Amino acid sequence: MAVQERPSVLAGPERRAQLTLFARNFFKHPRMLGSIIPSSSFLVRRLLEPVDWERARVVVEYGPGVGTITREILSRLHPDATLVVIETNDDFVDFLNRSLSDPRLKVIAGSAETILAELERLGLPAADYVVAGLPFSTMPAEIRERILKGSHEALGPEGAMLIYQFSPKVSSDLRQTFTRVESTFEPINIPPARVYFCHK
Structure with a gap:
């Protein structure tokens, strides 16, 4: 088991800064975040x-937020x-760079649409997982x-895309793109979320 450079749970002031930043960006971009608070530990474990x-x-992780x-x-x-985390929000990119110091982490300011180009630029092989x-x-x-097509192409033969959503609308697109799609539900989250496991 890998040893993390920093604890996975932030200490008091850092945690407050994390929540404040997330909430502030929710009010600025509600359609991009979908929730006023970050994902619950229950949702993260299930995902x-x-x-x-x-x-x-x-x-690879898309939209890491805080x-x-x-x-x-x-x-x-x-x-x-x-x-490799890809984030469009400059506030979140800055927060990640300041709060996480792990040599295994590559923070990219950009769109998930560029995943293939980013993996190539970093000299990395196909992704095992996209979250x-x-x-x-x-x-x-x-x-x-x-994004879905690029993610499929960026995955290795045994790769999978792991997705959580607050709406089932994307379900049909996932089934058109991936060979096999499994889904489950996590009620202990605000709001409750649908989780998809998409196999290449």
């Missing part, structure tokens, strides 16, 4: 449950693995399709 941490060497899921991934990630909490239901259809 990451299928990951084979011994095998995974390249993990790093709630990012920290949990780092706490489980193999010492020789790499976590996403992006609001697929509220984004334009053409962007949603490009």
Whole structure:
């Protein structure tokens, strides 16, 4: 089991800063975040449950926000693995760079649409897992399709995309893109979330 550079749970002042930043950005971009507070520990555990941490060497996370899921991934990630997080919000990018100091972490300011180019730029092989909490239901259809198609192409043969959503709207797109899609539900979250495990 990998040893994390920093604890997965932030201490008092850092935790308050994390929550304040998240809430402030929720009011600025409610359709991009979907919730006023970060994901619950129950949702994070359910989302990451299928990951084979011994095998995974390249993990990509879309929309890490204030790093709630990012920290949990780092706490489980193999010492020789790499976590690439792609975030469009400059406030979140700055927060992640300031609050997380782990050599396995690569923070990218940009769009999930560029995943293939980013992996190539970093000299990384195909991803073992892509983790996403992006609001697929509220984004334009053409962007949603490009992200899902690019994610499918960026995954290795045994790769999987792990997604949580507050709306079931993306379900049909996932089934059109991936060979096999499993879904489950996490009620202990605000709001409750649907979780999808999409196999290449």
